[in-house]
Amino acid sequence: MVYQSGIHGRLAVLLASLLAAPAALATLPTDGVYSVAEIRRRIENRDCSGAIERLKEGLAKNEAEVALMGGSMYEHGVCVKRDWQRAIPLYARATEGGQPEGAERLAAGFADPANGPDAAAAIWWAWRGRGFNLSECGVDGKAPADPERLVAEMGKWQATRLAYCVYVAGVMSTISAEMRYPDLALGFSIGGDVSLRFYPATPRFELQQTGSQEYELIGYFAVDRLRDRKRKAVTGGFEKVVGEVADRALRRYPHPKGIPEEALIQTTYTFYIR
Known part of the structure; x- marks a missing residue:
């Protein structure tokens, strides 16, 4: 039906x-x-x-x-x-x-209260995506290789640690799964890098575009079009895209208490044409 x-x-x-x-x-x-x-x-x-x-x-x-x-x-x-x-x-x-987005969407979905949540499944799948690499949320500081071992390890965690790991798994997996190429940059074959600093205790993000790269344009183009590749609207769209996705991720998950103030997650998102 x-x-x-x-x-x-x-x-x-x-x-x-x-x-x-x-x-x-x-x-x-x-x-x-x-x-x-x-x-x-x-x-x-x-x-x-x-x-x-x-x-x-x-x-x-x-x-x-x-x-x-x-x-x-x-x-x-x-x-x-x-x-x-x-x-x-x-x-x-x-x-x-x-398709790594599959693992990321599983992690994001299992961390979402609307679907349960399932803490063990959220963390298991988060490790199999691209946006999660927290030693304190693994087994012996590494990505878990056995789901049963992960569940047993999680049984030893304090409630605040468990809530922190599920929250970060959801937020970071949502960002990785929903990250998309800015339309203007794609149209002009421009790549770029965005550095993200996530302070989960607050919670807030700090973003900075750290570079851009021009890829080869295929075909014939007017001089004005080549000049437009340098415009801020074209080269600077990556930070805007990351910020929009990050804001959606924060709104999706309730913020748990007890996260250490010094907690910091850093990563870089690279947009490229291969």
Whole structure:
């Protein structure tokens, strides 16, 4: 059965966070990318039956990008009834197919009170994404290799430590999963780096763009277009994108008490065209 109620509000969430260009942009799209684009087109045209049909075709072909798309559709309730339990195996398939966003969306979802939360699952999947590397939230200071060992280790943690790890897993995984290439920078083939400092006790972020890079433009371009590559609106859009995603991540999770004031998480997000 296809559900269309509430599609307009959820559509904005889905298309903005999943279907824009990822931070690392491949020059040769895969079949799965084309399938996702077709699913998006059908959703935008209010053709939920067609979107579901194309989703099933992509899943039958084991297209990891389509599995990621399907997970997000079930998580947000776009063209289907919202069902986190059905999103889980799709995100897992996407992860197995080489889509790290799948692990990050699992971590973010399991950390979300709307879905439970499941502390062990949130931390387990966060370690398998790209935005989480906290020794105090692992096993012997490292990424857990065995879920049962992780659960046993977590049983020894104080409540404040557990809450801190789940909170950071959710926030940082949401940021990594939803990070997308700025449209202007993509159009001008510009890359960049953004340094992020997260103070979870406050909570607040400090952002700084630390560099930009020009990639080769394909084809013929007017001199004015080449000059426009230097504009701040083009080269400086990376910090804005990171800030918007970080703000959404903070709003998603309740802030736990007891986080040490000196707690600091630092990372750098690199946008590039490979």
